[in-house]
Every structure is written in structure tokens, then in C-alpha cells.
Amino acid sequence: MTIQKMKQTTFNEATLVEWEQVAIKSLKGKTLESLSTKTLEDILLKPLYSLEDLQNISPEQTSAIREAKQTSKWLVAQPIAGNSGKEVLMNIKETLLKGNDIIHYTVDKKHSWASSELEELRALMADHTVLLDVCKDPTFLHNFEDVKGLIKGTDATGFSNARTYFLDGSQIHQAGGDAVSELTSVLIQADTLATKFGIHQLAEKAFVQFSVDTNFFMEIAKIRAFRVLWNAFGEAYGNMDIPAIPVHTETSLRSYSTLDANVNILRAGNSTLSAVLGGADSVTTYPHDVLTGSTPTSERIARNMQLVLKEETNINRILDAAGGSYYVETLTKELVEKSWSYFLELMKESTLENREAKLQERAARKWAHQLELLATRKKSLIGTNIYANPEDSLDNEIAHTAYKRLAEPFEQLRKGFQESPLNTGIIAYGVLKDYKARMDFVSGYIVSLGISPIVAPENLKPVDLEKWIAENKINYVVFVGNDEQTAGLVPALLNENLSVPMDVAGKFEEYEDWLDAGLSGRIFAGQSLLEKGTELLKYTKKENSHENA
Numbered sequence: 001m002t003i004q005k006m007k008q009t010t011f012n013e014a015t016l017v018e019w020e021q022v023a024i025k026s027l028k029g030k031t032l033e034s035l036s037t038k039t040l041e042d043i044l045l046k047p048l049y050s051l052e053d054l055q056n057i058s059p060e061q062t063s064a065i066r067e068a069k070q071t072s073k074w075l076v077a078q079p080i081a082g083n084s085g086k087e088v089l090m091n092i093k094e095t096l097l098k099g100n101d102i103i104h105y106t107v108d109k110k111h112s113w114a115s116s117e118l119e120e121l122r123a124l125m126a127d128h129t130v131l132l133d134v135c136k137d138p139t140f141l142h143n144f145e146d147v148k149g150l151i152k153g154t155d156a157t158g159f160s161n162a163r164t165y166f167l168d169g170s171q172i173h174q175a176g177g178d179a180v181s182e183l184t185s186v187l188i189q190a191d192t193l194a195t196k197f198g199i200h201q202l203a204e205k206a207f208v209q210f211s212v213d214t215n216f217f218m219e220i221a222k223i224r225a226f227r228v229l230w231n232a233f234g235e236a237y238g239n240m241d242i243p244a245i246p247v248h249t250e251t252s253l254r255s256y257s258t259l260d261a262n263v264n265i266l267r268a269g270n271s272t273l274s275a276v277l278g279g280a281d282s283v284t285t286y287p288h289d290v291l292t293g294s295t296p297t298s299e300r301i302a303r304n305m306q307l308v309l310k311e312e313t314n315i316n317r318i319l320d321a322a323g324g325s326y327y328v329e330t331l332t333k334e335l336v337e338k339s340w341s342y343f344l345e346l347m348k349e350s351t352l353e354n355r356e357a358k359l360q361e362r363a364a365r366k367w368a369h370q371l372e373l374l375a376t377r378k379k380s381l382i383g384t385n386i387y388a389n390p391e392d393s394l395d396n397e398i399a400h401t402a403y404k405r406l407a408e409p410f411e412q413l414r415k416g417f418q419e420s421p422l423n424t425g426i427i428a429y430g431v432l433k434d435y436k437a438r439m440d441f442v443s444g445y446i447v448s449l450g451i452s453p454i455v456a457p458e459n460l461k462p463v464d465l466e467k468w469i470a471e472n473k474i475n476y477v478v479f480v481g482n483d484e485q486t487a488g489l490v491p492a493l494l495n496e497n498l499s500v501p502m503d504v505a506g507k508f509e510e511y512e513d514w515l516d517a518g519l520s521g522r523i524f525a526g527q528s529l530l531e532k533g534t535e536l537l538k539y540t541k542k543e544n545s546h547e548n549a
Contacts, residue, residue, distance in 0.1 A: 064228045109136055271285075
């Protein structure tokens with residue numbers, strides 16, 4: 001086909017009904033509803049969004065979001081670390097030269113500052129926006145007559161160019177909360193401050209922080225939804241034209257793992273991009289190895305993620321790049337509605353303590369649900385509960401953070417098996433093509449726990465199997481075969497009273513009978529990795545107790 005013919009080619013406009021008909025045909029008996037999924041926020045995601053979805057969205061939603069930012073640009077706010085005031089000062093100057101836009105410093109009482117160093121810091125802060133955390137030492141602010149930027153840890157209003165009313169959306173996120181919990185938590189905090197200081201002073205002095213996780217579109221919608229909710233909050237308090245407040249974001253450590261830590265680079269990049277597309281005013285990207293101690297190289301990689309987005313994607317030239325997307329606009333609307341409804345529900349509670357308790361209860365439920373999805377592998381954490389690297393070791397000390405991390409219980413299991421190895425054998429029976437899929441599943445499942453299984457030669461006779469177990473010092477075996485082989489051979493092996501515990505791969509009707517005959521357990525799809533790992537860890541303790549006897 002020539003270029004000219006291609007230009008003249010036209011296509012008939014497809015309707016949603018036509019798409020549904022094609023989709024149903026391809027589903028081979030499944031319903032169209034099976035393509036919908038429910039999010040952690042209890043929002044039902046459709047398989048397809050269209051122009052019709054925008055008909056129910058007020059134009060005020062998009063305008064509120066776009067009018068909240070004066071520019072499409074954002075500020076790079078990488079944190080500054082150091083062991084002394086001198087070292088912190090040196091790192092501030094270095095990072096500003098290498099692309100940092102903000103002096104992002106958490107004040108530490110252990111840092112001693114000479115008068116000359118403070119003078120130099122004052123000069124730098126006069127020329128740059130700051131993000132200061134003075135929670136550990138609010139008296140540090142006495143060294144400055146004025147500060148330009150955002151300050152955590154004080155609600156003092158003496159700095160005319162600084163915002164000091166901190167609305168912390170990260171706190172409930174760190175406890176395991178969903179996007180609705182985070183947005184509602186911010187509104188509850190805003191209500192408390194508005195009651196104390198008045199809505200106008202709040203608008204002048206407030207700023208908000210959100211942690212941005214790897215749920216790409218939900219995180220975009222979360223930041224956008226806050227802009228709409230802030231306007232609604234202002235109107236509810238009589239400020240019909242409440243000015244927008246700065247939104248600072250940091251990449252969440254919830255999904256960070258010390259297992260296959262390089263994958264954290266992808267997680268951080270994903271979160272950073274969603275924060276930018278959501279309309280954040282400033283962004284902090286944590287290094288991929290922050291849990292075990294970042295290096296100059298990892299800090300550079302984290303900073304360069306934002307610089308690459310700025311210089312090579314042109315995102316910083318487009319205001320609200322996600323706006324107009326059928327999916328994102330709909331998701332934003334649903335978050336606004338759910339968060340506002342939950343906020344009104346919590347406001348019926350008589351005290352702030354009761355509201356916060358309800359938020360924590362919800363966060364605990366959401367956290368438990370997330371762990372369950374990970375444990376049953378309905379949700380993936382690459383390198384942790386799936387595609388795990390058996391060579392990974394947990395030798396470095398893991399830093400304590402405010403975040404509940406999804407990988408943490410898996411890291412603890414891996415640490416347990418690292419300290420007390422469980423020599424595991426996979427015993428296969430039948431023809432390779434019949435049992436390979438099941439064997440691969442079992443192998444990947446066990447590796448995710450930190451166990452590197454040894455595969456026995458197939459179809460071993462009981463005598464040869466016992467010999468192989470002894471030679472390889474095996475502590476535990478898993479029987480693998482197709483359904484027919486398993487049903488026929490497992491009872492026979494149980495009659496031989498193997499010298500080590502044996503599990504079976506798969507789910508079988510005869511399982512209870514096999515348990516009575518001496519089977520230890522089973523491994524199957526949908527089983528909790530955490531529960532199985534804890535069960536297997538007990539075998540290592542029994543072995544250790546025998547060795548010590």
C-alpha cells in the first residue's frame with residue numbers, strides 16, 4: 001500500500017457494544033464482568049473506558065486540577081545526608097550543582113554547626129527553596145530570620161515565606177492505608193488546623209505530603225483527587241476561592257525490598273513518574289538501596305530519574321498531562337467521591353482520637369489484605385514472592401523506617417532459612433513433560449522462601465530414594481507428578497515410612513487420607529507462602545535440636 005492510499009484509508013467508528021461482543025466471544029464462556037477488578041480502595045475497574053465515562057464528570061474537576069498549578073514544572077527534592085554540619089553543607093552544595101532544586105534536610109541534634117557553616121547555610125537558603133524537617137530539633141530554626149519553603153515539625157508562623165502547617169498523607173500510608181485513607185486523613189488534619197487557626201491562615205501556611213507507591217494510575221489519580229478535595233474543603237469552610245497549597249511527594253518504601261534490590265530502581269521510577277503526572281510540586285525519589293545504606297552511585301541514579309524525566313520526556317512542558325484520560329479522570333472522580341464520603345462519616349465521630357482510630361483500623365485491614373494477596377501470589381513483588389533470586393543473601397543490616405513494607409515478612413523467612421538451611425529435595429515421578437509445569441511451580445514457590453531445592457533423579461525406587469536422601473543430607477522432600485502418578489505412588493511411598501517429611505504438589509481428594517498415613521502437607525497454587533514458610537521453618541528447628549542433643 002502506498003503512502004497516498006494509507007492517507008485515504010478510513011475506518012468505521014467502533015461502538016462499545018461491538019467491542020463487548022468481540023470481547024465476550026474471545027472470553028470463551030467467561031462473562032464480561034470477569035474482566036473487571038476491584039482495587040484496594042473498593043473501586044471496580046472496568047476493562048474499557050470510553051468517552052461516555054466523561055459525561056458524568058464535571059468540567060470543574062479538570063479545571064480545579066489545572067488551576068492548582070501555575071507551571072507544569074516540579075522541583076527535585078533529594079534528601080541531604082551527612083555525619084556533621086560540615087558534611088551536610090558540602091553535600092547541599094554538591095547536590096544543588098548536580099540537579100537538586102530544593103535543600104531537603106532533616107535536622108539532627110548530633111550535627112554540630114560552626115558559626116561560619118551556619119552563615120554559609122543561611123546564604124544558600126536565601127537563594128533556594130527548602131524542605132526542612134525540624135521534628136528532632138525545632139530550636140534549629142532560631143538560627144534563621146526567615147526561611148523560604150516548607151517546614152515540618154513546627155506550626156510557628158514567624159517565617160513569612162515558609163509554610164509550617166504540615167498535612168501528612170504519608171503517615172497513614174506508612175501504616176498500610178489505601179488512597180482513600182490517605183486523602184481522608186489529610187482532610188481530618190486540615191479540619192483540626194482550620195478549627196484551631198482558621199481556614200484562611202490554613203490556606204496561607206499549609207502544605208501536604210503524599211507517599212507514592214507503584215500502583216501507577218491510582219497514584220496519579222490520588223494527587224489529582226486531592227486538588228479537587230481541597231477546593232471542596234475550602235467551600236465547606238466558607239472559603240469559596242481557597243488557594244491551592246504545595247503538594248510534596250516521596251516515593252513510597254512500601255514496595256521496596258532488600259531482595260533483588262535493583263528492582264527497586266523500577267519501582268522508584270514508576271512512582272516518580274506517577275507523582276509528576278499527578279501534578280506534584282516537588283518530588284523526592286529514594287535510592288534503590290536506601291534500606292541497606294545508599295551509596296553516591298545509587299543517590300545519583302535516584303536524582304537522575306527526575307532529571308531524565310525533565311530533560312528527555314518533555315513532561316515538564318505539559319500541565320496535567322494525565323488530564324482528559326477517560327480512565328484517569330474516572331478514577332479521580334471515584335477517589336474524590338469515596339474520600340469525601342468517608343471524611344463526612346468520620347466527622348460524625350465526637351473526637352479526633354476516635355477519627356484517627358477509625359483510620360488506623362481501616363489501614364490495618366487494608367494492610368492485612370495486601371499481605372494476603374502477596375502471600376497467595378495474587379499480587380506480585382518481583383524478586384520477593386515471585387522470580388526470586390536464590391543467590392540473594394540478607395547479610396546487611398536493614399534500616400528501620402516508618403513504613404510497613406510488603407517484603408518484610410518474606411525477608412524474615414529468607415533470613416530464617418539462611419541461618420538454618422532446610423535441605424529440600426523434589427522427587428519427580430512419571431514422564432518429564434507430564435510433571436514439568438508442576439515441578440517448576442514448586443521450585444519457584446520454594447525458592448521464594450529462600451530454599452534452593454535439589455531435584456532427584458526421576459522415578460527412584462524407595463530404596464534408591466532413601467539412599468539419595470542420605471547422600472544429599474535431605475531434610476524434607478516434595479513429591480511431584482501428574483495427577484495419575486501422584487494418586488498411585490504417594491500412598492506407596494507413605495507405606496515405606498521415609499526418613500524425612502514429605503509434601504505433595506497439588507490438591508487431591510485423597511489428601512486427608514494421606515495425612516493420616518503420614519504425609520506432612522502439600523504445596524499448591526493459592527497457598528499462603530508465609531504460612532507454608534513458617535511451617536517449613538519448624539523443620540529446621542527440629543533438625544537443629546537433634547544436632548544439639
